Amino acid sequence: MLVTSRGRLLTAAGAALALLTAACGGSDGSEGSAASAEKKLTFTSYGSGYQQAQAESWLTPWAKREGVTTVQDQPTDYAKIKTMVDAGRVTWDVVDTEPYFPVGVCGTYAEKLDFSKIDKSKFPSGTVSDCAVPDAMYSLVLVYNKDKYGANPPTSTADFFDTAKFPGKRLAPGFASGGAIEAALLGDGVAKDQLYPLDYDRAFRKLDAVKKDLTFWDTSAQSQQALESKQADMALIWSGRAYMAVKNGAPYKAAWNDNMLAYAVLMVPKGAPHKDLAMSFIAYATGAEPQAAFAEKQPYAPINVDAKPQLDDLAQEWNTARDDIQQAGYFQDAAWWGANMDEATKRWTAWTTG
Amino acid sequence: MTATTPLTPVAGTVAAAARRGRRPRGLLLLAPALVMLLVFFAYPVADIVWRAFSEPHLGLQNLRDVFADPVTLRVLTRTVVTAFGVATLTLVLAYPYAHLMTVVSPRWRAVLMALVLLPFWTSLMARNFAWIVLLQDGGPLAKLTGLLGLGEKPLLGTAVGVALGMVQVLLPYMVLPLYSAMSGIDRRLLSAAASLGAPRRTVFGRIYLPLSMPGVVAGYTLVFVLALGFYITPRLLGSPQQSLIAQVIGTKVEKLLDFGGAGALSLVLLALTGLLLLAVSRVARPASMLGLKEED
Structure with missing residues (x-):
């Protein structure tokens, strides 16, 4: 019995691979004919x-x-x-x-x-x-559910980390370079122009304080879906996705203070x-x-x-090229990240899986 | 007599030639699959192993890093535990289902089979996003736990949510081998045992279960091995807190271009799978033989 099912499995695998080659062979042939001097x-x-x-x-x-x-x-x-x-x-x-x-x-x-x-x-x-x-260009911006916070909404990154004054579920990027480390330092009082080199320990201490209210997004489609189904009361999310969620009726507003401009x-x-x-x-x-x-x-x-x-x-409201948004924000330091991606990812993975 | 004797060696050679002829043709039929395996499996695996020992320079440092890093070990352990949990839960759900498939009418069997195969025909991404909707706060499953008096439990981004999604995706891999083993069981043996006075529990425990063991082992192994390498489902339904080893490998390749480190991790995963299959082949054979021996 075991042998037959294994045999059948192999046959199926063989057939699948044969199909694969047929497909690959086809595309290979057509690409090879195009000379690179064209x-x-x-x-x-x-x-x-x-x-x-x-x-x-x-x-x-x-x-x-x-x-x-x-x-x-x-x-x-x-x-x-x-x-x-x-x-x-x-x-x-x-x-x-x-x-x-x-x-x-x-x-x-x-x-x-x-x-x-x-x-x-x-x-x-x-x-x-x-x-x-x-x-x-886009921005990692703090958005909040305006129905939930009403007349007293969060206004800056510091409020993202203030669970006493602003209770509720938070959503943040789930990868090292996503901007959560920068946000934590800003929330802890570091000035926008003093962020780099990032102080990991300080950032993770700050993130620890909100960890039980914190969820993460991994793909931007997921983050938009989370806003549209109101899964988070506050979120650090890419401006383009927030705009699309709001366009589809999600009740969120942006607090542009300290937004992280990215490109x-x-x-x-x-x-x-x-x-x-x-x-x-x-x-x-x-x-x-x-x-x-x-x-x-x-x-x-x-x-x-x-x-x-x-x-x-509506598009103008989320247009990160606007002067006031540019003034309120800062650019993520690509040079620092280019040099420190390994170490930062290691630290981030250690913190998240800990 | 005299007429037939000279014929025999001729017939013998013809038969031998036919036998010889059949074997090369058989090999010829196998050749495409073998070439495929070499090009698309053996070569990439060899390349990964080589990179694990050669990037960025020759040596064992990548492998040493795997075992020296507590985070990697923690994620590796979690991956194995999750795979065991998922395989067990899948077995518990699939066993009665597969049994049901063997006792219902052919029409109902077709319906049950279609239900099992339905996920195969649905895009994995579509299914994962459907699970996000099912698992999210205030979603149907959260409402259900609320109705059961457990309170509305958060499921999305938890290990339970990931396990549920994985079980659903992997269910067909358990049901099909189980069904194939169970449908081959001679049902007269069960009647015979009952007629000799065995209570139902004994019939199941001493005849049905041992005879279905090959299916259990095949399905369990398949699901366990597949669960070890799961990537998309834990990425979308889980959170970084529950990341599994495939996600760590993915980050190393995609973000850090650390092919050596990713190779070493893959190697550890491959070795783990190999050891498991070895162990299973040891355990499975005596078990299935035991089931048969008791009949004789």
Whole structure:
């Protein structure tokens, strides 16, 4: 009996693998025929509406202007970039990533950018590095259920940690670089410009104090779902997801004080086959008009200071490019995270699983 | 006589040739699967093992880190405990279900089989998000515990929530081997035992249970091994407090590009699975043989 079922299992596994090869063989053949000398660019991002808006506002008009064939892939995967570069077979030309990644691997897994082609004067200060420029902006912001707190709502990160004055369930990012460590330090009285290097012990002491009321989100879709079903009274959440939840009727408001401004970047994997085209595309995508067009299609804000998107009232309320939001916030330090991701992740994992 | 004797060696060679011919053809049929296994299983596994010992430099440091890090050990222990719990709960739920499948009419059997297979045809992500809705505060399950007088328990982000989701996903892997073992049991043996005066409990304990053991062992092992490597369900239904080893490996690969460290962890997991399978093969054979021996 055991033998037959094992035999059947093997047969099934064999069949599945055979199907897999058939599928792989097909895609391999079509890709191999395209020579790398062609005017072709492969753009990789995180998929969904975000990448669709990037394609419509940046990729398509740029490709038309330059006469380039474009290919898209998804999702962004750092392990894949490492594997491609290590194997010397890079197929991605431009990739949308988090800022810490190209900073940490600049020169090893990321190409230096050509700033004779890309105008870096139009970005907020501190967001440009040798291997990456920002392409979309958002913020990790404190939102609260306005029905629950009524006339006396929380106004700053310190209130997130004050469970006596503001009882209720909290929701925070469940990964090291998500911003919970920064928020804890701000809540403990550290000034915005004194955050880095992060004091882990102090941050975890502060987080310990609210641990029993604290839940975590791991994917941004999950965080939006949590707001829409009112699972948290207060949440540290990406502005774009909060905006979408509110648009769908979730009763939340933002307290922009101490919001952590964050941004996505465009980078070029080391040894990318169409480097020159990549620089030309990055220069175009980060220009004022494509940035405005992008911002009008999805909830992330433009990163080019000259971009003037036409937004409705609700979108404008969550537009992190707004002056007052910028003034109230601070930029997460990508350079520090690029250098300290290992240690911070280790400490974070130790704290969360403890 | 004289006519047949010269024929025999000829017939013999033909038969031998046919036998020989059948074997290479059999191997030929196996070849695609073997090539696949080599390319998509053996090679990647060898690569992972090699990286565990060679990145960032040659040596045992990655393996040493696994055993020196209390956090990793804690997560590893939790993963094994969770896998045992999930496999046991799955068995408890699946055993009566599989038995029911063997005694109902063919039409009802088809319905029960379809219910088991339904999850296979549903996207894993859709199922996980459905579980989020079921488990969340004020959700149906929380209401149920409230009605039972236990108070509205939080389930989302807890070990219980993760276990429930995993059991549902893994149930088919337990039901199918159980059903296949149980449907092969000769029911006349049960009648015979009853007619000889054995009470129902004895019939079950001394005949039915031992005969269904191969299915129990196969299902339990399958579910346990699959549960060891669960990734998406604990990520979405759990919280970092209950993270399992696959999530730690995932973070090492995706965020830290620490292929060596991830490789060492995978190696430990692989060794653990191998040891378990070895132990099971030792335990399973005597058990199933015992069941058969008692018949003779």
